[in-house]
Amino acid sequence: MARYLNQSEAIRLDEELFNECHFGVEQLMELAGLSCATAIVEVYPESKNVLVVSGPGNNGGDGLVCARHLKVFGYNPAIYYPKFAVKTLYKNLILQCELFGIPFLMSCPEVEDLNSKYSLVVDAMFGFSFKPPVRDEFKDIMHNMIQMSTPCCSIDIPSGWHVEKGPHDGECLQPDMLISLSAPKLCAKYFKGRYHYLGGRFIPPYLMEKYHLEYLKYPSTNSHLKLNSEI
């Protein structure tokens, strides 16, 4: 049984990792993105043509790191990053992806492109601090991803979902895979896809206890863990 965090718990846990434990953002982002990449390789070993759609915040940063590690693992990722980065952190992660030869799409891919060119689309648009509505830059890609038949893997939160209440009544992403980072957020209870994984194996014991998180048994040195569907 994994415990589900509400939005304010997720935000506080994140703040404590940075302010109390003095982790660097790029340090934990590296581990989070790596765990997403290793989980994806486990679930989709043949889906080499991956599009990573990254948003403007830390969820998007996790996606950029994930894309780089997928490239290292022999995949052919491409990235769609619709909102230009301002922060140095994201600019650096983008440069690193470029130096690994990962192409960036300069216009929003159509549904037919998503279906024909990619065997997996990674949704790294919005994370646990998301508040609706979806910004303009992401409306088209969100719409196309909802229409596409290619499987979608969401990092931490299916983008557009309410962090606690899950999908809303309108058209919504229904990812095939969800990788919860550190702990599932409440919206994960509404996840109907085939694969629910946990990544981000870096919470110190005192925070595990403070947030009543379960010590789930990761296999050996893996940084990802398959969660049972009934949790």
Added chain:
Amino acid sequence: MARYLNQSEAIRLDEELFNECHFGVEQLMELAGLSCATAIVEVYPESKNVLVVSGPGNNGGDGLVCARHLKVFGYNPAIYYPKFAVKTLYKNLILQCELFGIPFLMSCPEVEDLNSKYSLVVDAMFGFSFKPPVRDEFKDIMHNMIQMSTPCCSIDIPSGWHVEKGPHDGECLQPDMLISLSAPKLCAKYFKGRYHYLGGRFIPPYLMEKYHLEYLKYPSTNSHLKLNSEI
């Protein structure tokens, strides 16, 4: 066949990772230390009581990260860090180890302690920028580690060795395991231990080519790779 780097190549490659690729030190240190921890778990699955001896620079930082991940993997690491940290980077890594409940030794362990209390000692004292002589703070622990019967695993360079010419005539560490990071340095040709591994799977292709590094085949998503003894 892995290519061996000389000292100036190792220093330049490192500078280019930071200055050209804009990697953060804590970002690559996290990956390097993680790869050391996963390699150690592969080679010494039963050696849970590990002492990590960390030096004042980046090699020591790799050791701190390695210790934290070993703890996450169910090991019981302790750390000896004989020179107090001044840089925020190392202070943060030390705090993180403390928050994971890893004890720090406040005095140099005797040979009998090294033999009786630990099943593995990780040497993270000095890296590829080391120039002799060994500083005073490290003389006692270096001497005791040379005398101990517990196996030693060196990160990147067996401490005290010349980065290119290997061990000198006097008493020298003879590690059982060596984990070369990014690429072996020339001194690795003199390594006589049982296990030579490569870690640090994060070099962009253009730097692989610039330094004529071989694309060695890491298994799947592993961040460590066993090198053949004959290379």
